[in-house]
Amino acid sequence: MKKKRRIMIIVIVLIGLLLFVSFRTTMFDPLGFHVKQALNISSSVSADDEPIVFIHGFDGSNWTFFTTTVRYSATNFATRSLTLLVRENGDIEVSGVYDKGMKRPMIRVNFENPRSIIPNNATWFSKAMDMLKTDYGIEKVDIVAHSYGGLTFVNFLQKYNYQADNYPKVDKFTAIGTPFNGSAVSSDGKTPYDLTPTGPKKESAYFKEMMERKDKIPSNLQVLNIIGDLDDGSRSDGPVAVDSAKSAAFIFSNNAYQEAMFTGRFAQHSWLHANVSVDRKIKQFLEANN
Template structure:
């Protein structure tokens, strides 16, 4: 009986912990930003079927290790209605975005990102944001940047993409074989529909946006993260050549460079913090 109670208690504790990953977390630390960069909110966009765990642990680590504040969670229901939990901190505000419609596609999510930015502008006076995405969330971000940014009241300052399937045949579900089309000096030798669609509108991206593109490579013999190849992720560099965006790449190697562990990687945490806040 005692053993059963202990198991039940452990399960309840685990559920409570998971729930907390989808809620804002206030901290009694310095609120005044040291510079303009620290005052810009950063939105985190999960991948296909993403949930509160997708970026939950990463956000907690940024809060504990780099003095950030996960002060707001924005939930979008299946009909695009927005619910805001918490409020914006003044210094290093982090905003977790959660979509109730787990199977929604980048085009639909980009419209919701547009609506979130409009809400942040009218309700909180936000003029600039940073965007961080994982997997399909990277495509959502770039669909927003290529199709909605000109109508947005909020400018995008910096973008971080993690394991973005920019030249995959399927940008959500896993395929039997990881797409890894060779890269030539002019870009991928074979261009998938999503790559072609983004390239048509790439001129819409403002030239002053800075982009950090992170990819994973499990081993020397496996040039991918288990789901997205390095070539697919880094094909973004050719898309951004014409807009002359300030673009940087980082390749994470090893066992913790898998698709689902890249946002649980301390090296990724460090590079996100340095890139967004110049620390």
């Protein structure tokens, strides 16, 4: 009996060590970074390794991009860094570590109230961006946003001058399952908001506003639009119609814009940011021209 217990303890310890080695970046990226620096181990960081800022969508949380950052750090593409929780009063709670020597620091911006309206989110996001520039000296970032997080970023982009001195400049923007023209979905794949060659048949209030302010979007912003289709006849990822997501092409018509379509069960709205094929596409996009 004692022998069996000993064997079980050894097995548990070995599994624990294996998990630690495999996913050491999950919890300990910042710690590991400082250990490397203390040991004077050289890093492969380049000037183009700007931070990646993640924005969750409606009802999202710190967990939205948790597995994404784990996967990216486990492959040494990027480093888990800061988490910023923006309170409704604009105060920000910060956890984690940031250092300019990190390889593509991944920074998650979360909102205390994840069910608020887009303009509120944009205001809160502006507070986070201001902190990144003012407190951490971050000059440039790439943005990855899921669902309503994409609308939050565009609202921020158009209503706050992110090219001003108090915000980092944004080089690249990735939208994942973002409903650029509303959330109408039908089982037969047809909605009043479907696209025509010149634009949507019907425009949502947010889409109209984004189109009216499209000149506020810098023409040098590069955009990747990730779109999901369950391939079940609905022409949607569940909550977001394909044509709603594709409407972004009209908003970013002056930009370097590209789309990537994913189909099947793992193209479901909440699975898109957990899809390893989506990971690869975003990685390819962020590494291009660097």
